[in-house]
Amino acid sequence: xxxxxxxxxxxxxCLCCVISCIDHHYKETEIKxxxxxxxxxVMLASGLSQYITESCRHCVRAPxxxxxxxxxVYKDEFGFVQVNTELCNGCRSCxxxxxxxIPSFNEAGHMVKCDGCCGNVPACVxxxxxxxxxxx
Amino acid sequence: xxxxxxxxxxxxxxxxxxVNLYMENREIAYVEKAYDRSDVNGNICLRGAAxxxxxxxxxxxxxxxxxxxxxxxxxxxxxxxxKAFELIAERLKKDRDNENAKATVxxxxxxxxxxxxxxELARDYGTPNYCTESSTCFTAADIAYKLCxxxxxxxxxLKECRTLICWGANPAYTKLDSVNGVLDIIKRGxxxxxxxxxxxxxxARATLHLRPRSGTDGALALAxxxxxFSEGLTDDGYLxxxxxxxxxxxxxxxxxxxxxxxxxxxxxxxxxxxxxxxIGNDTPLSIFTSSCGIAHTPNGVQNYRAxxxxxxxxxxxxxxxxxxxxLNPSVKLNGGHHAAKARVNVEEEFCAGRFPVxxxxxxxxxxxxxxxxxxxxxxxxxxxxxIAFGMNYGMFPDSERMRRALLNTEFFVDVDLFMTDxxxxxxxxxxxxxxxxxxxxxxxxxxxxxYLPPVIDSGNCLNDVEIILGICRKLGLNGKFTGMxxxxxxxxxxxxxxxxxxxxxxxxxxxxxxxxxxxxxxERFKSGLKTPSGKIEFASEVLKKFDSRSxxxxxxxxxxxxxxxxxxxxxxxxLCAGAKLPQFFHSRTYRLPWLSNLEKHTAVSISPEDxxxxxxxxxxxxxxxxxxxxxxxxxxxxxxxxxxxVFVMHDGIENQNINELISAEYYDPVSGFxxxxxxxxxxxxxxxxx
Numbered sequence: 001x002x003x004x005x006x007x008x009x010x011x012x013x014c015l016c017c018v019i020s021c022i023d024h025h026y027k028e029t030e031i032k033x034x035x036x037x038x039x040x041x042v043m044l045a046s047g048l049s050q051y052i053t054e055s056c057r058h059c060v061r062a063p064x065x066x067x068x069x070x071x072x073v074y075k076d077e078f079g080f081v082q083v084n085t086e087l088c089n090g091c092r093s094c095x096x097x098x099x100x101x102i103p104s105f106n107e108a109g110h111m112v113k114c115d116g117c118c119g120n121v122p123a124c125v126x127x128x129x130x131x132x133x134x135x136x
Numbered sequence: 137x138x139x140x141x142x143x144x145x146x147x148x149x150x151x152x153x154x155v156n157l158y159m160e161n162r163e164i165a166y167v168e169k170a171y172d173r174s175d176v177n178g179n180i181c182l183r184g185a186a187x188x189x190x191x192x193x194x195x196x197x198x199x200x201x202x203x204x205x206x207x208x209x210x211x212x213x214x215x216x217x218x219k220a221f222e223l224i225a226e227r228l229k230k231d232r233d234n235e236n237a238k239a240t241v242x243x244x245x246x247x248x249x250x251x252x253x254x255x256e257l258a259r260d261y262g263t264p265n266y267c268t269e270s271s272t273c274f275t276a277a278d279i280a281y282k283l284c285x286x287x288x289x290x291x292x293x294l295k296e297c298r299t300l301i302c303w304g305a306n307p308a309y310t311k312l313d314s315v316n317g318v319l320d321i322i323k324r325g326x327x328x329x330x331x332x333x334x335x336x337x338x339x340a341r342a343t344l345h346l347r348p349r350s351g352t353d354g355a356l357a358l359a360x361x362x363x364x365f366s367e368g369l370t371d372d373g374y375l376x377x378x379x380x381x382x383x384x385x386x387x388x389x390x391x392x393x394x395x396x397x398x399x400x401x402x403x404x405x406x407x408x409x410x411x412x413x414x415i416g417n418d419t420p421l422s423i424f425t426s427s428c429g430i431a432h433t434p435n436g437v438q439n440y441r442a443x444x445x446x447x448x449x450x451x452x453x454x455x456x457x458x459x460x461x462x463l464n465p466s467v468k469l470n471g472g473h474h475a476a477k478a479r480v481n482v483e484e485e486f487c488a489g490r491f492p493v494x495x496x497x498x499x500x501x502x503x504x505x506x507x508x509x510x511x512x513x514x515x516x517x518x519x520x521x522x523i524a525f526g527m528n529y530g531m532f533p534d535s536e537r538m539r540r541a542l543l544n545t546e547f548f549v550d551v552d553l554f555m556t557d558x559x560x561x562x563x564x565x566x567x568x569x570x571x572x573x574x575x576x577x578x579x580x581x582x583x584x585x586x587y588l589p590p591v592i593d594s595g596n597c598l599n600d601v602e603i604i605l606g607i608c609r610k611l612g613l614n615g616k617f618t619g620m621x622x623x624x625x626x627x628x629x630x631x632x633x634x635x636x637x638x639x640x641x642x643x644x645x646x647x648x649x650x651x652x653x654x655x656x657x658x659e660r661f662k663s664g665l666k667t668p669s670g671k672i673e674f675a676s677e678v679l680k681k682f683d684s685r686s687x688x689x690x691x692x693x694x695x696x697x698x699x700x701x702x703x704x705x706x707x708x709x710x711l712c713a714g715a716k717l718p719q720f721f722h723s724r725t726y727r728l729p730w731l732s733n734l735e736k737h738t739a740v741s742i743s744p745e746d747x748x749x750x751x752x753x754x755x756x757x758x759x760x761x762x763x764x765x766x767x768x769x770x771x772x773x774x775x776x777x778x779x780x781x782v783f784v785m786h787d788g789i790e791n792q793n794i795n796e797l798i799s800a801e802y803y804d805p806v807s808g809f810x811x812x813x814x815x816x817x818x819x820x821x822x823x824x825x826x
Binding site for chain 2: 013020047126127
């Protein structure tokens with residue numbers, strides 16, 4: 001399995017990972033860039049309202065890939081689940097199939113999700129100032 | 137990989153985080169922290185991660201622009217740099233020839249690196265009127281520290297303190313290069329006390345989190361001192377030797393029992409007692425503050441003094457583990473952040489007399505908050521010309537009034553990276569370079585220095601010092617600094633204390649070790665502090681001279697701002713303007729879609745209880761009214777916000793600037809700092825959602 005895990009006790013919700021993800025995947029003119037790493041604000045037990053972030057788990061038997069009738073979702077040679085946007089027709093079957101709510105959709109309706117930075121050290125892992133992210 | 141990796145400095149916030157820029161056809165493809173270099177501080181935050189959107193933003197200025205339409209219309213035409221410098225010199229010479237140099241004000245916004253040169257320009261030109269955005273930022277803290285210790289604020293010793301108070305600061309959002317240093321002290325078994333009304337990621341990890349009502353820090357600090365005294369935890373030997381006015385101070389803090397402070401601040405008395413014991417028993421104490429978290433209230437300097445004096449009663453000031461100026465010899469460069477030459481004819485400066493303690497302790501810049509009055513009403517005398525670097529009227533209270541002032545100048549020059557709302561009011565707009573676009577020298581680890589050439593072509597932009605030198609040249613100034621002919625001369629002057637030669641450094645891409653180090657600054661108080669008594673002043677001899685003035689008590693007295701509320705029925709909430717989110721830095725990143733799109737409504741945060749009482753939900757529209765005016769915002773319900781206080785992001789744009797709703801007449805009489813963080817407001821639900 002190739003997935004990016006987050007040590008929640010170290011994460012401070014600074015969103016470096018999310019913007020670094022955008023920076024590595026988009027041109028600056030793509031102002032509606034949808035980050036491949038998801039984020040949301042949650043209320044923690046302490047009362048703290050904080051961002052938490054999450055990437056695709058790149059499941060061994062990926063339900064999103066199984067659900068995609070266009071064969072747009074597939075496993076690459078590093079074990080990362082990838083999307084071929086040319087084949088994606090935006091049917092959102094992957095969204096229904098994913099138990100973790102990972103797929104996002106860009107303006108064109110194509111699914112976007114973590115690509116694991118394709119074999120490099122992922123941008124989010126490198127950016128995290130707390131060392132909270134690692135590739136497992 | 138097809139990308140060329142270039143070492144640079146992000147510089148978006150004025151910090152010095154080293155980054156790798158990955159270049160393709162001379163454009164940035166992406167940015168990473170300089171993780172592969174052990175000799176520099178490689179860091180990146182989310183704002184820096186958006187660097188390419190910042191540097192290549194369509195609002196970037198690329199040419200000098202001269203106003204072509206009505207003032208404020210935004211109608212400009214391109215001119216050459218030579219023509220731009222000529223126009224400035226012509227204008228300034230005219231006033232100087234009429235012996236009216238003081239009709240010109242030089243102003244610096246948040247960028248700081250060139251400030252020494254700008255102050256030299258003001259000085260050699262002959263005006264006393266040089267001021268900066270530090271008038272709402274760090275100067276109040278420095279004034280408070282100088283009143284106590286005779287020197288500017290000293291840095292906390294994160295490595296060796298036993299207790300750290302992170303007071304009104306949340307490095308998890310605003311200072312990511314320090315956050316590990318702050319949070320790691322818990323790992324080594326030391327105490328982290330966070331004082332912050334909000335639950336922040338830093339506060340949530342603290343050993344003890346104290347949540348005073350915004351602007352009551354002084355009362356809390358005095359009550360902590362009360363506990364330390366009453367439990368016999370003071371460092372008496374240290375105090376006997378170095379303290380001035382300690383008996384009066386001790387008498388005064390005896391009034392501030394934990395119960396009384398609980399009634400003022402809302403912090404439970406037991407927590408105050410716990411904090412006093414923790415601090416008193418586990419020294420040395422270091423205090424980590426933000427620039428202005430404590431300052432933006434009418435009792436700001438006094439509150440800051442009460443906080444800073446905790447360093448003294450625990451015997452921590454200027455000791456290992458306490459706040460000090462660096463114990464070991466280290467590299468110092470000339471110039472730098474707050475450096476500025478003392479002004480000429482200070483007694484003629486435009487706000488001389490209004491803030492006598494400021495004038496006594498801050499000899500190198502004026503209080504910029506007097507600027508709108510001087511321009512609009514000619515008081516104390518008319519100001520014609522404003523030469524500004526990075527002006528932002530949004531940082532002034534009653535900002536619309538400052539905007540009017542900008543439009544009322546006879547000649548307003550603004551140097552900036554972007555065509556901002558303020559630049560649009562100018563007669564002449566000059567395009568500046570950002571850090572990765574300019575050559576500069578940096579002190580790096582192990583007392584080494586490095587020269588970095590520009591990585592990105594800025595086109596027709598110049599760096600700020602080049603712009604200053606261009607003005608100096610046309611004015612025919614010939615001082616040691618204003619007579620410099622090249623930027624290289626400036627860089628060589630920066631290097632002077634290190635004993636290095638600029639040409640040698642330029643020829644060494646990996647940098648060079650300094651030949652000379654500047655001495656460490658520990659134990660200065662043994663030879664006498666630069667306070668009037670030469671000691672740590674619990675009762676200030678400087679303030680004593682002016683004690684007939686309201687707010688100028690010699691002791692760090694606490695006075696509650698709530699008595700200034702003109703109508704408690706209409707304005708039942710405390711308004712704390714200037715709360716921070718990770719994605720925004722001043723007004724500098726609102727225009728970056730990657731950052732501003734992260735969350736839809738961020739401006740106004742209120743507690744779930746208050747939201748429920750008013751009938752608001754997340755995202756619904758609210759009307760925020762203050763004694764100055766009102767405005768509609770969207771609600772952000774935040775469980776980390778205490779009820780009774782409304783937190784608003786600062787310096788927003790497009791009708792989201794909360795400073796417009798804060799009175800310019802509501803300020804700290806000692807520092808002139810606006811009461812941004814302790815004003816008053818009412819909130820009504822107005823129906824509708826985003």
